[in-house]
Amino acid sequence: xxxxxxxxxxxxxxxxxxxxxxxxxxxxxxxxxxxxxxxxxxxxxxxxxxxxxxxxxxxxxxxxxxxxxxxxxxxxxxxxxxxxxxxxxxxxxxxxxxxxxxxxxxxxxxxxxxxxxxxxxxxxxxxxxxxxxxxxxxxxxxxxxxxxxxxxxxxxxxxxxxxxxxxxxxxxxxxxxxxxxxxxxxxxxxxxxxxxxxxxxxxxxxxxxxxxxxxxxxxxxxxxxxxxxxxxxxxxxxxxxxxxxxxxxxxxxxxxxxxxxxxxxxxxx
Amino acid sequence: xxxxxxxxxxxxxxxxxxxxxxxxxxxxxxxxxxxxxxxxxxxxxxxxxxxxxxxxxxxxxxxxxxxxxxxxxxxxxxxxxxxxxxxxxxxxxxxxxxxxxxxxxxxxxxxxxxxxxxxxxxxxxxxxxxxxxxxxxxxxxxxxxxxxxxxxxxxxxxxxxxxxxxxxxxxxxxxxxxxxxxxxxxxxxxxxxxxxxxxxxxxxxxxxxxxxxxxxxxxxxxxxxxxxxxxxxxxxxxxxxxxxxxxxxxxxxxxxxxxxxxxxxxxxxxxxxxxxxxxxxxxxxxxxxxxxxxxxxx
Numbered sequence: 001x002x003x004x005x006x007x008x009x010x011x012x013x014x015x016x017x018x019x020x021x022x023x024x025x026x027x028x029x030x031x032x033x034x035x036x037x038x039x040x041x042x043x044x045x046x047x048x049x050x051x052x053x054x055x056x057x058x059x060x061x062x063x064x065x066x067x068x069x070x071x072x073x074x075x076x077x078x079x080x081x082x083x084x085x086x087x088x089x090x091x092x093x094x095x096x097x098x099x100x101x102x103x104x105x106x107x108x109x110x111x112x113x114x115x116x117x118x119x120x121x122x123x124x125x126x127x128x129x130x131x132x133x134x135x136x137x138x139x140x141x142x143x144x145x146x147x148x149x150x151x152x153x154x155x156x157x158x159x160x161x162x163x164x165x166x167x168x169x170x171x172x173x174x175x176x177x178x179x180x181x182x183x184x185x186x187x188x189x190x191x192x193x194x195x196x197x198x199x200x201x202x203x204x205x206x207x208x209x210x211x212x213x214x215x216x217x218x219x220x221x222x223x224x225x226x227x228x229x230x231x232x233x234x235x236x237x238x239x240x241x242x243x244x245x246x247x248x249x250x251x252x253x254x255x256x257x258x259x260x261x262x263x264x265x266x267x268x269x
Numbered sequence: 270x271x272x273x274x275x276x277x278x279x280x281x282x283x284x285x286x287x288x289x290x291x292x293x294x295x296x297x298x299x300x301x302x303x304x305x306x307x308x309x310x311x312x313x314x315x316x317x318x319x320x321x322x323x324x325x326x327x328x329x330x331x332x333x334x335x336x337x338x339x340x341x342x343x344x345x346x347x348x349x350x351x352x353x354x355x356x357x358x359x360x361x362x363x364x365x366x367x368x369x370x371x372x373x374x375x376x377x378x379x380x381x382x383x384x385x386x387x388x389x390x391x392x393x394x395x396x397x398x399x400x401x402x403x404x405x406x407x408x409x410x411x412x413x414x415x416x417x418x419x420x421x422x423x424x425x426x427x428x429x430x431x432x433x434x435x436x437x438x439x440x441x442x443x444x445x446x447x448x449x450x451x452x453x454x455x456x457x458x459x460x461x462x463x464x465x466x467x468x469x470x471x472x473x474x475x476x477x478x479x480x481x482x483x484x485x486x487x488x489x490x491x492x493x494x495x496x497x498x499x500x501x502x503x504x505x506x507x508x509x510x511x512x513x514x515x516x517x518x519x520x521x522x523x524x525x526x527x528x529x530x531x532x533x534x535x536x537x538x539x540x541x542x543x544x545x546x547x548x549x550x551x552x553x554x555x556x557x558x559x560x561x562x563x564x565x566x567x
Contacts, residue, residue: 067465086471093469099462103484103563112480113470144564 015041020073032225048215056226091168092161098153100145107141131159151182222264230260306330339532369517377440378501385448419511440504444497451493455486491556
């Protein structure tokens with residue numbers, strides 16, 4: 001791995017996970033959520049975790065975010081421990097639900113992380129304007145969360161995660177609760193955001209088309225214990241649109257993901 | 270048709286139903302006054318061989334000097350005599366007595382709210398306090414306030430603390446409980462996902478408190494304050510009973526029962542409940558305006 005980082009600076013590793021295991025101690029019996037995970041995420045990757053419900057893909061994302069501690073194994077995030085990376089505010093996290101504070105309006109919700117990072121009022125205002133326009137919500141600054149649709153709320157949540165310019169965006173099924181039309185539109189927007197901001201994105205989903213469309217690397221995870229079954233790399237143009245869903249390459253990649261999911265399922269049972 | 274429309278208008282507004290209810294209460298009250306006062310009157314009639322009719326019984330029972338239950342107009346007259354016809358600084362004025370009770374209730378309410386918030390923060394942030402404090406707090410409310418009030422007044426009096434403060438302590442004793450219960454629930458109300466969000470920003474405990482837990486607890490706080498402010502009046506009145514206080518609505522209740530002046534008791538009771546209702550509605554107004562200013566959906 002050291003060779004590749006030194007050899008190709010553009011391909012530097014931002015997340016490095018080796019032999020990682022995580023076991024939850026419950027009252028009845030220990031639950032093996034993650035088992036022997038080995039994974040490198042490169043700077044600028046759009047990487048997706050895909051797997052059946054309860055396979056530990058969210059847990060893996062939470063380990064990267066230092067919201068969960070691994071039982072054994074090594075993990076580094078931006079060459080630091082996840083804990084240090086979190087204290088450094090290295091990532092923006094987008095949850096399954098928008099997780100906006102109901103007593104703050106859109107603008108002030110985006111100010112939340114900025115306040116904690118000590119930005120001045122003026123900078124806060126400038127950044128919230130900038131990222132609201134990036135997610136297409138200019139003019140909604142003074143609206144309260146309950147006045148927005150689910151899709152708009154999730155866009156605010158993405159703007160909030162980007163506002164303090166972290167290197168990584170960690171997204172946990174951000175569009176899972178939305179209808180398919182909204183989800184498609186937000187997928188295209190997210191792709192555009194990824195290209196524009198050049199962030200590293202780690203994305204959790206259980207939708208095959210979503211994973212294949214968005215990612216350049218798809219990590220298929222099996223059900224308990226969560227193990228990596230396959231890593232599928234795709235090479236679609238960065239300015240792709242939904243038209244690519246009809247191409248043979250897209251269908252082939254989807255097929256590989258499906259096969260891997262099936263394999264993981266057979267292993268599990 | 271026309272009658273139907275009038276009936277509908279009467280029921281649909283908020284004034285109509287209230288008026289209907291008040292009318293019913295007043296009617297029941299008058300009937301009750303006849304019923305409760307009649308045995309005494311009939312005894313007297315028979316002793317004096319008076320030839321009495323029901324109408325005489327009714328009008329006599331509504332104008333007795335020391336009735337078991339005074340009639341509404343007697344209480345109204347008493348209210349007018351003690352509120353309207355007196356200088357408000359006079360010791361005969363109910364306004365004066367209300368002010369005495371109200372000031373100790375408000376002091377107690379403020380102290381109780383403060384104590385309640387402090388305790389709830391301690392309980393939420395220190396798990397040892399959660400386990401040790403909560404049983405005591407609950408136990409404190411199982412002691413009848415009437416039993417403990419004289420003790421507190423006497424004990425504080427013996428160490429030289431007299432006047433407003435011991436009375437306020439009784440109100441505090443009643444007030445802090447709903448505030449603790451409500452605030453503990455409120456401070457713990459944020460979803461795990463919001464706590465994770467704050468964690469992802471590596472927020473400090475102080476930041477989590479001021480930016481998440483405290484704002485989330487505001488609706489819970491106001492629900493508690495509405496209960497607490499009504500209790501503060503109860504506490505202040507109860508505190509005036511045992512020590513034979515000279516002033517305050519409690520003192521009025523006491524002297525009323527001393528001299529068999531039931532209309533005096535009822536006037537004080539009505540005043541106390543009017544004051545409580547006003548205070549609760551003031552807190553309700555504050556709640557609405559703050560919730561609205563916070564942008565929360567009501």
